[in-house]
Amino acid sequence: MEQLTQIYDCILEGDMAGTSEAVQAAIDAGLPAGQIMNEGMIAAMAEVGRLFEEGEYFVPEMLIAARAMKAGLALIQPLLVDSGIEPAGKIAVGTVKGDLHDIGKNLVAMTLEGAGFEILDLGTDVPPEKFIEAAKSGVDLIGLSALLATTMPSMEATIKALVAAGLRDQVKVMIGGAPVTPEYAARIGADGYAPDASQAANLAKTLV
Ligand code: B1M
Numbered sequence: 001m002e003q004l005t006q007i008y009d010c011i012l013e014g015d016m017a018g019t020s021e022a023v024q025a026a027i028d029a030g031l032p033a034g035q036i037m038n039e040g041m042i043a044a045m046a047e048v049g050r051l052f053e054e055g056e057y058f059v060p061e062m063l064i065a066a067r068a069m070k071a072g073l074a075l076i077q078p079l080l081v082d083s084g085i086e087p088a089g090k091i092a093v094g095t096v097k098g099d100l101h102d103i104g105k106n107l108v109a110m111t112l113e114g115a116g117f118e119i120l121d122l123g124t125d126v127p128p129e130k131f132i133e134a135a136k137s138g139v140d141l142i143g144l145s146a147l148l149a150t151t152m153p154s155m156e157a158t159i160k161a162l163v164a165a166g167l168r169d170q171v172k173v174m175i176g177g178a179p180v181t182p183e184y185a186a187r188i189g190a191d192g193y194a195p196d197a198s199q200a201a202n203l204a205k206t207l208v
Pocket of ligand 1: 042045046047048049050052053059060062063065066093098099100101102103104105107108142143144145146147148149150174175176177178179193194195196197198200
């Protein structure tokens with residue numbers, strides 16, 4: 001589809017204005033938000049990752065592609081978030097300590113909000129203490145995101161910190177992010193793993 005190709009190309013080129021324009025055109029053409037995200041935006045970021053691995057893209061290219069993606073996401077967000085729903089529970093989400101990737105985490109947060117949860121977004125590079133504070137404030141679930149293999153241990157550290165603080169029984173923990181696996185989730189004692197945003201929303205509904 002022409003609009004999706006345009007979104008894909010604009011994100012690869014890091015063209016923020018072009019991405020916004022193409023996403024708006026796709027919305028106006030009546031394409032579903034999920035299709036715009038999966039086939040246009042997320043597909044482009046996967047290609048950015050591939051080009052980075054091949055040494056064709058460097059950090060600045062990843063950064064401007066991420067900026068373009070965020071401009072598009074801002075237009076998609078109102079379509080995902082239905083404000084008329086009673087909160088089904090409160091969820092704190094954050095990218096773990098040492099990790100600055102926030103697009104996936106933001107997408108998960110938006111989708112959870114769209115599924116009726118109240119969201120406390122702790123941002124990126126979040127140390128275990130911040131998640132402890134959130135647990136103390138009474139959230140039902142904590143969502144941990146990691147995009148780097150090197151920051152996955154921060155997930156385990158966060159769960160251990162919850163145990164040490166005597167809070168583990170009061171809060172569920174869900175984890176996700178590209179390098180994360182269900183086996184890893186089981187090994188570190190998380191309550192669940194989701195591979196993408198929509199499955200994260202389904203999992204949250206079963207956990208809360
Ligand atoms: Co980074 N980066 N990056 N990067 N970056 C990756 C992750 C990488 C795979 C690229 C590659 O080599 N192919 C690689 C990691 C390798 C590894 O450890 N396995 C990598 C690297 C190496 C790095 C640096 C170390 C590069 C450097 O400096 N030399 C550096 C680290 C900085 C740091 O964090 N300390 C770095 C920096 C950056 C930028 C800042 C430039 C930028 C991030 C900008 C931003 O987020 N604001 C960036 C980007 C854009 C990427 C890629 C290209 C795209 C990530 C993305 O946004 N994807 C990425 C390559 C790739 O992923 N293929 C790459 C789109 C997003 C929608 O998907 O985040 O996977 P994703 O989220 C999905 C699922 O994973 C899941 O649902 C989401 C939606 O479906 N999910 C959850 C995510 N969190 C979840 C939580 C849940 C449940 C599901 O429950 C709570």
